[in-house]
Amino acid sequence: MISYTKKQIGDFGESWCEKYIKKSKKCKILARNSTFGHLEADIIAYNKEFIIFVEVKTRSVDKNNIHRPADAVDQNKRTNLIKFAYAFVKTLPPKLKNKTPRIDVCEVYVATEKKLKVCDFNYIENAVTR
Numbered sequence: 001m002i003s004y005t006k007k008q009i010g011d012f013g014e015s016w017c018e019k020y021i022k023k024s025k026k027c028k029i030l031a032r033n034s035t036f037g038h039l040e041a042d043i044i045a046y047n048k049e050f051i052i053f054v055e056v057k058t059r060s061v062d063k064n065n066i067h068r069p070a071d072a073v074d075q076n077k078r079t080n081l082i083k084f085a086y087a088f089v090k091t092l093p094p095k096l097k098n099k100t101p102r103i104d105v106c107e108v109y110v111a112t113e114k115k116l117k118v119c120d121f122n123y124i125e126n127a128v129t130r
Helices: 006-023 075-089
Strands: 028-036 039-046 050-060 100-111 117-128
Touching (some): 006 039, 006 100, 028 075, 039 075, 050 075, 075 117
Parallel strands (some): 050 100
Antiparallel strands (some): 028 039, 100 117
C-alpha cells in the first residue's frame, strides 16, 4: 500500500471534482484555491444561472474514517465561505454579476491501495446558506 499525504489526497479530490462539475454540471471554471486574506474557496465555477463556490472534502476509504467529509464544513467554515463569496462576487466582471451565488460541497471518497481512485462521491448543491 502506498502512503499518500493529506495534501495529495485533497489535491486529487479537487482535480476530480473540477472535472466532474465541468462535465456533469456543465460549468466553466473561474478559479481554484482562490483566496482573500484568510478566506479561501477550493473551486469557483459558473453556469447559465449560478456563480458556484465549491468546498471539496476528500477522505480515504478506510475503517478509521467514520465521519462524512461534509461534517468538516463546520459553522466557522460556512461563515468564511459566505464571507468569501460576498467578497468575490464584488470582483466579478459585469457579464457574471447577474448570476446568483451558491455554495456547494463535494464529498470525495478515494481508495489509496496503489494509485488514488475515486470510489464514491456526494455532490451537495446549495449546501451552505445564510
